[in-house]
Every structure is written in structure tokens, then in C-alpha cells.
Amino acid sequence: MRLKYLLTCFILVLVLQSCIMLPEPEHGLHDGRGMIKPEDTKTLQIGVTTREAILLQFGEPDATLNQQTVFVYGWTTIVGEIYVFIFNERYYMELRTLLMIEFDSQNLLKRFEYIYTDSEEGSTMKSAIKWVSKEKP
């Protein structure tokens, strides 16, 4: 009985090792600039917030589109990390987030939205361009 119990524990340990997600605060930011959290955008007001205010708050954008009328801020976070004990390997699950911000001809905020994509550069730019061409509902 005792042996059975120990064996079960041992197998559980081996199996569960690869299921543990390790939280790692800043390391969680895998690529790109520091993340801009939704609470940081709470003060943004359509038709009121200026481009200057956005720059002063978030810094230089990672990319601009349409003669700087669209700002793209992007970062990649690790949403999960699996350590496979047996192979001594780490696998990261990544999420690429873009904060898209568009201004009108008066340099005032027209719209903004978070969009999510995979971490490849091509996909990121495609997603950004698609967002720009998407009309506001």
C-alpha cells in the first residue's frame, strides 16, 4: 500500500512538472516596449486627447502609419511558460498585443483599440494595416 502511494506521488510529480506555469513578472515581457495596460488608457477621450498628450504619456510609437495619423505601440508577453522537467526544456506561449491609436486632422484622438496577433513581424504589420483600413462601426 505504501509503495503504491509513493509510486503514485512520484508519477504525479513527474507529470505535473510540465504543467506548472512559472510567473515571472518583468521577464513576462518578451519583446518590444513595456506594455500599456488598459487602465493607462482610461483617461483617453475621443475628440479631446491630443497627439501630444499621447506621446507624453506613452512615448514614441513603435510604428506610424498614414503620415503619422496612426500610432502603433506593440509588445509581446509570455502568457504561459511550461517547463518540461524530463527534457529540461522551456516553452513559452506568447501573445503579441498592439495598441492602435488614430488621430483626426486636428491631431485629436479619433479612435483606439487593442488588437492581438502572433509575434511574427509580418503578421503584426498586416494586422495593423488591416485595422487602419477597418472603418469605425
Add this chain to the structure above:
Amino acid sequence: MKKYSLTLFLLIIFFFYGCVNRNIYLSERLTESYMRSRWLPPLDASRTTREQVVEKLGNPSGTFENGRIYTYRLIINEWKEGMSDSEYLDYCCTAYYNEKTLDKRFEQIDGDGALLVVTEENMEKYEKEIISSMVEFHLILTFTADGILNRYSLIRVRP
């Protein structure tokens, strides 16, 4: 019962061992005030001119609204002679270090470090240094029509 508790205790230690963090995060030491006092020229809204800023920091990384807004991507380049491949492999993509390594890097910053403004022109040349840099700040400056500093902010964007 005692053995069961002991086994459970050992299992808990086994699982939580990796969660104990003895590393130091760079953001704890590379603060905005450190950047201001150690690396940036004094900036005085309503007095400092655009020319003075350019004289101290060089050309900006980006300009907006016909030059009314300047943005500077700033890193501290620790490697005066450039970074070797082995240093790059050691340092790249690391957000935290143990205290000894961090002290070594701070020593290097004090000895060899220099403020580097990242621009389109030098981005390729300093690619390794930019990726491995311990910190990146953005300095945003807005000027009046007369070229006098109006508002500014310093934002840590990485890590």
C-alpha cells in the same frame, strides 16, 4: 499521519522551489530619477531652447507635428569599444540579474557608459547594444512656435 505530512511538505517544497525569486529586477535600480540626475542635461520648460537640446543630445529619434514635438529613444551604452558576441550572448534578453552581475554592469556603466540616442541611422550599428541594454527611456519634448521647451516627459519603456 506524520509521514503523510512530511511527504506533503516535501512535495510543496518541490513545487514552489522555482517560485522563490532571489534576482534583482533592473527597474528597481534604473529609475527615472537616476536617469535624470546621472544622464540627462538639465531641462527647464519655458527656458531651454530646441537648439540647446540638440546640442546636448544630438538629433532626435523622431519628430512629430512639423518638428513641434521631438522624441528621443535613450539607452545607456556600456560598451565603449562595442560589444563582443560572447557578451551579447550573456546579456541579451535578460531582464533580471543576480546582484553580483548587476553590480558589474553598473561598474561598467560608470566607467565606460555613455548615453546613446537610438535613431534610424545608428540602429543597425548598435543593434546588439540596443537589444542588450539594461533600460530604454523615451524623452518627449514639445516646443512652442518660438522653439522654447514647453512640456516634457521621461518614460521608461523597457524593461
